[in-house]
Amino acid sequence: MPYELYYWDGLQGRGEFIRLALEEAGAAYIDITRESGPGRGTSAMMRMLKDAGDLHTPFAPPFLKDGELLVSHVANILFYLGPKLGLAPEDEGLRYAANGLQLTITDFVCEVHDTHHPIATELYYEDQKEAAKARSISFIDHRIPKYLGYFERTLSNNPAGDKHSVGNRLSYVDLSLFQVIEGLRYAFPRATQLFARQYPLLVALHDRVQERPNIARYLASSRRIPFNESGIFRHYPELDRDAV
Amino acid sequence: MPYELYYWDGLQGRGEFIRLALEEAGAAYIDITRESGPGRGTSAMMRMLKDAGDLHTPFAPPFLKDGELLVSHVANILFYLGPKLGLAPEDEGLRYAANGLQLTITDFVCEVHDTHHPIATELYYEDQKEAAKARSISFIDHRIPKYLGYFERTLSNNPAGDKHSVGNRLSYVDLSLFQVIEGLRYAFPRATQLFARQYPLLVALHDRVQERPNIARYLASSRRIPFNESGIFRHYPELDRDAV
Structure with missing residues (x-):
C-alpha cells in the first residue's frame, strides 16, 4: 500500500523534506492534495485535519498515513520512515x-x-x-x-x-x-x-x-514544485x- | 548510572519539560549546571557544546547524556526517555x-x-x-x-x-x-x-x-526554579x- 502524504498543494514547504526522502528511496506514495478523486485533493486533507477518526488528528500538515498509522511533523515522519526507506543510520x-x-x-x-x-x-x-x-x-x-x-x-x-x-x-x-x-x-x-x-x-x-539519480530525476519532474512566495x-x- | 541533564542554570526554559518527566518517574539524574565539581557546572556544558568528542555535538541545550549516548532536543529526549521512565504509551x-x-x-x-x-x-x-x-x-x-x-x-x-x-x-x-x-x-x-x-x-x-505526589514534592523543592524573565x-x- 503506498504511503499517503498530506501537505498543502502548490508549495514545497515543509512537505518537501518528506518528498525528498520518498523520492530518493523510490518509495510508492500518493501526494494526496495534488491528485483528484475520492479521498484525494485538498478537501480530503481538510477532513483529516478536522477529525481523523480513530487516528490522532494532527495539528497541521505535513502528515503521513501508512495504513492505520498517522504520523505528523517532519522530524517525526522522517524518524518513522528513515529505517523503512534505508535512509537512517543502522545504529x-x-x-x-x-x-x-x-x-x-x-x-x-x-x-x-x-x-x-x-x-x-x-x-x-x-x-x-x-x-x-x-x-x-x-x-x-x-x-x-x-x-x-x-x-x-x-x-x-x-x-x-x-x-x-x-x-x-x-x-x-x-x-x-x-x-x-x-x-x-x-x-x-x-x-x-x-x-x-x-x-x-x-x-x-x-x-x-x-x-x-533518483533525486536528479525528481528535480527535473513536474512533481518538484518550483520555489515560490x-x-x-x-x-x-x-x-x-x-x-x- | 544517573542521567545527566545539561541545560542553562537559573531558568526553567526548555529543560523543564525534561525535569518534569525525570521527577515524576523518580529517576536519578544530575542537573549538571546546577552542581559544582569536576564535570559539573556551566563550564562543563559549554565544553560539550564546543566539542562532545566521539558523541554528536548538540546545537543547543537541553541535551541528555545516558552513558555513551547523547540526545538533544526536548522532543527527542522525551521520545528516548519516555519508555524507560514508563511515561510513553505501550503501543x-x-x-x-x-x-x-x-x-x-x-x-x-x-x-x-x-x-x-x-x-x-x-x-x-x-x-x-x-x-x-x-x-x-x-x-x-x-x-x-x-x-x-x-x-x-x-x-x-x-x-x-x-x-x-x-x-x-x-x-x-x-x-x-x-x-x-x-x-x-x-x-x-x-x-x-x-x-x-x-x-x-x-x-x-x-x-x-x-x-x-512526585510532582507536588518537586514543585515545592528548591529543584524547581521559579519562573523568571x-x-x-x-x-x-x-x-x-x-x-x-
Whole structure:
C-alpha cells in the first residue's frame, strides 16, 4: 500500500523534506492534495485535519498515513520512515543523533519562515514588512552563520567521514540539508553568494545529493514544485543583503 | 548510572519539560549546571557544546547524556526517555502520536518565546518591545486559541478517555501540557483568566498533574526554579491583555 502524504498543494514547504526522502528511496506514495478523486485533493486533507477518526488528528500538515498509522511533523515522519526507506543510520544510538540534527533543521526552518512573518502568521507579509526587514538582518548576520557553521562542523566531525552528517551512508538528514541550501539560495541569493567558500562540506554534500539519480530525476519532474512566495523559502529582494 | 541533564542554570526554559518527566518517574539524574565539581557546572556544558568528542555535538541545550549516548532536543529526549521512565504509551504507533503532540508543543513553545523576541534572539527585549507587543496581540488572539483548542480536542477525542492526551495512562505529553498551562498563567495572567472555562479538560489535566505526589514534592523543592524573565515564559505586563 503506498504511503499517503498530506501537505498543502502548490508549495514545497515543509512537505518537501518528506518528498525528498520518498523520492530518493523510490518509495510508492500518493501526494494526496495534488491528485483528484475520492479521498484525494485538498478537501480530503481538510477532513483529516478536522477529525481523523480513530487516528490522532494532527495539528497541521505535513502528515503521513501508512495504513492505520498517522504520523505528523517532519522530524517525526522522517524518524518513522528513515529505517523503512534505508535512509537512517543502522545504529539505534545514531538514530537519535539523526533526529537531533533533523530537529535542529526544524528550528532553522521555523526561523526562515519568520524572516517574512515575524509578527503574525495570519497577517500578510506586506503588513509586517518593516519587522521582516529587521528580522532578516539578524537572520543573515547571526542565524545563518550559527546554524550552517554548526552543520559544517557536524560534517567535519563525523567519525564516519565528512561525506555524511551522521553515520557512513546517506540519511534523510543529508537530503534535508540539500533542501536547506537550495532554499536559502533561492530566497537569499546575495546572502548565500559565498556559501561554497564559507561552507565547503555542506555545499559539496548539496551537490552530491543533487546528482543522485533518483533525486536528479525528481528535480527535473513536474512533481518538484518550483520555489515560490507561498512556501517557507521566499525571495523578497528587500530582505536580502550581502553576508558580512 | 544517573542521567545527566545539561541545560542553562537559573531558568526553567526548555529543560523543564525534561525535569518534569525525570521527577515524576523518580529517576536519578544530575542537573549538571546546577552542581559544582569536576564535570559539573556551566563550564562543563559549554565544553560539550564546543566539542562532545566521539558523541554528536548538540546545537543547543537541553541535551541528555545516558552513558555513551547523547540526545538533544526536548522532543527527542522525551521520545528516548519516555519508555524507560514508563511515561510513553505501550503501543508503538501511539508513541509516534505522542511524539507528534510533543512536537506541536515544541512549536507552541517557540511561539511563546517569540512573543518577547520577535526580531532577534541576540537583541534585548527592550530593543524589540514594539514588535513584541504586536506579536503578543496575535499570540493571544489567534495562537493560544488555535493551539490550546487543539490540545483540548485531543483530550476530548482520545479513544482511551479524556484524562490523558494519548493512551490510557500518564505520559510525558501530559506533563508538558501541565507546564504549558503553568507557564502561560505566569506570563499572561490576564489572557489566561478564563482558561478553566475555555479549556476545562486541559485545566483538569493540569490540576491532576500538579497533585501527583512526585510532582507536588518537586514543585515545592528548591529543584524547581521559579519562573523568571530569563526563561521562555516571561511576565511582561505590557504584552498581556484580556482574551477576546
